[in-house]
Amino acid sequence: MDPYDLLPNIRQLALFPHIRDLAIAYGLAFLIGWNREKEDRSAGLRTFPLVAIASCGFIQATEGMLRGEAEGMARVIEGIIGGIGFIGGGAILKGGGEVHGTATAASLWATGAIGIATGLAAYDVAAVLCLFTVLTLYVLSRLKPKNQEG
Numbered sequence: 001m002d003p004y005d006l007l008p009n010i011r012q013l014a015l016f017p018h019i020r021d022l023a024i025a026y027g028l029a030f031l032i033g034w035n036r037e038k039e040d041r042s043a044g045l046r047t048f049p050l051v052a053i054a055s056c057g058f059i060q061a062t063e064g065m066l067r068g069e070a071e072g073m074a075r076v077i078e079g080i081i082g083g084i085g086f087i088g089g090g091a092i093l094k095g096g097g098e099v100h101g102t103a104t105a106a107s108l109w110a111t112g113a114i115g116i117a118t119g120l121a122a123y124d125v126a127a128v129l130c131l132f133t134v135l136t137l138y139v140l141s142r143l144k145p146k147n148q149e150g
Contacts, residue, residue: 055115
């Protein structure tokens with residue numbers, strides 16, 4: 001057996017499409033993370049892009065193995081959604097009869113959806129998810145009374 005048979009053929013690697021999709025997921029999530037960082041929330045500039053690229057990466061890592069197996073991909077997506085829900089649950093804090101962090105938790109969930117959509121090459125869905133999340137965080141926060149935080 002030739003030891004070179006154990007290494008992947010460089011010409012067969014699809015690095016550019018993966019890097020492109022990860023960069024798109026990162027950039028879209030950065031816009032959301034910027035808002036959470038600016039609002040001094042528990043998750044921000046580092047967390048949101050990491051959630052998006054991890055979600056996208058799980059899709060990318062399994063796409064070759066699950067090509068044509070919709071049930072298998074659905075299970076992967078279900079696992080990602082559950083994992084992000086767990087992370088989002090950690091962003092929600094309850095104290096003194098008040099609950100804080102629900103907007104951050106929901107934003108993390110939307111960011112995971114952006115990563116999944118990007119990994120599935122549904123760039124239009126990812127962009128619209130980002131647009132609506134950013135609009136919700138930036139615009140609707142101005143309508144909220146000052147003594148309430150999300």
